[in-house]
Amino acid sequence: MDKVALVTGSSSGIGFETALELGRNGYHTYATMRDISKGSKILEIAKKENLKIKVIELDVNDDQSIKNAVKKILDENKRLDLLVNNAGYFLVGCLEDMTEKDLKDQFETNFFGVVRIIQSVLPTMRNQKSGTIVNVSSVAGRIGFPVTPGYISSKFALEGLSESMRYELAPFGIKTIIIEPGVVKTNLFTTLKKATKADPAYKDITQKVLSGLIMMSQMGTQPQEVASTIVKAVSSDNPLPRYPVGNDAAMFLEAKKVKTDIEFENYIKKELFS
Numbered sequence: 001m002d003k004v005a006l007v008t009g010s011s012s013g014i015g016f017e018t019a020l021e022l023g024r025n026g027y028h029t030y031a032t033m034r035d036i037s038k039g040s041k042i043l044e045i046a047k048k049e050n051l052k053i054k055v056i057e058l059d060v061n062d063d064q065s066i067k068n069a070v071k072k073i074l075d076e077n078k079r080l081d082l083l084v085n086n087a088g089y090f091l092v093g094c095l096e097d098m099t100e101k102d103l104k105d106q107f108e109t110n111f112f113g114v115v116r117i118i119q120s121v122l123p124t125m126r127n128q129k130s131g132t133i134v135n136v137s138s139v140a141g142r143i144g145f146p147v148t149p150g151y152i153s154s155k156f157a158l159e160g161l162s163e164s165m166r167y168e169l170a171p172f173g174i175k176t177i178i179i180e181p182g183v184v185k186t187n188l189f190t191t192l193k194k195a196t197k198a199d200p201a202y203k204d205i206t207q208k209v210l211s212g213l214i215m216m217s218q219m220g221t222q223p224q225e226v227a228s229t230i231v232k233a234v235s236s237d238n239p240l241p242r243y244p245v246g247n248d249a250a251m252f253l254e255a256k257k258v259k260t261d262i263e264f265e266n267y268i269k270k271e272l273f274s
């Protein structure tokens, strides 16, 4: 019997490549997206390669949309083996630039969107006594950084949730995996949302950090590498809690491990915005 997977945010980037890679590895994959008119390319590739990939609608901010998608998958398969929580967006702006709504919207997608879907699939996975949940976090879930505190806070929250879930769900045979890419070459940096206020006090640092990030993204890790890491992780009988992806991720996380907080802060200042 084919394993059944649900991937959120499959219209582009990491989600698109992950849905394809899962299909290539024998998963019956539901490549979900909030706008299914963006699904033609993945369906075309799936047809050419004879992969079991279906495109269905799922907006992680919409309870009814999640309910409909999960129901459809369970009606068709009676099981769900893998959930990849990938959908997210990048809020840019310093703390004083952000309204409370900017920050709540960021959490609504990047954090509560994940919580909503996990809660909707857990009864099924618990009944099956098996399942894997992959949360696409980021190096930004482990390292503070200026100009993107909203995004970073949402990923830190996701890390805390994931780490805690692992203990709660392991007794039911459910695995939790965190994926921590560094900078990846995707649409994330072109579709980014700017914080509403743009306080002039932060104009210089915002420009500097943002142009640095955009430059790094052009040389970033390919999303296929993240997809391969996800497939490798979910294929393991005993997956690790975390999988960093990319040389930048490995470098920053190693520095964070070996340096004191002050040494690390000075390192980040020097490496990224001196």
Ligand SMILES: NC(=O)c1ccc[n+]([C@@H]2O[C@H](COP(=O)([O-])OP(=O)(O)OC[C@H]3O[C@@H](n4cnc5c(N)ncnc54)[C@H](OP(=O)(O)O)[C@@H]3O)[C@@H](O)[C@H]2O)c1
Pocket (backbone or CB within 6 Å): 008, 009, 010, 011, 012, 013, 014, 015, 033, 034, 035, 038, 058, 059, 060, 061, 086, 087, 088, 089, 109, 113, 136, 137, 138, 139, 180, 181, 182, 183, 184, 185, 186, 187, 188, 189, 191, 220, 223
């Ligand atoms: N790129 C990086 O450097 C990087 C690094 C670390 C982690 N990540 C994480 O990787 C994940 C994927 O991002 P990406 O880099 O592949 O960027 P991307 O190409 O912009 O993909 C983001 C995906 O999320 C979807 N999405 C956004 N809001 C949604 C919602 N409310 N409901 C459903 N789908 C929604 C987008 O759909 P639409 O097409 O409809 O907008 C798109 O499919 C994100 O969680 C991101 O934080 C990215």
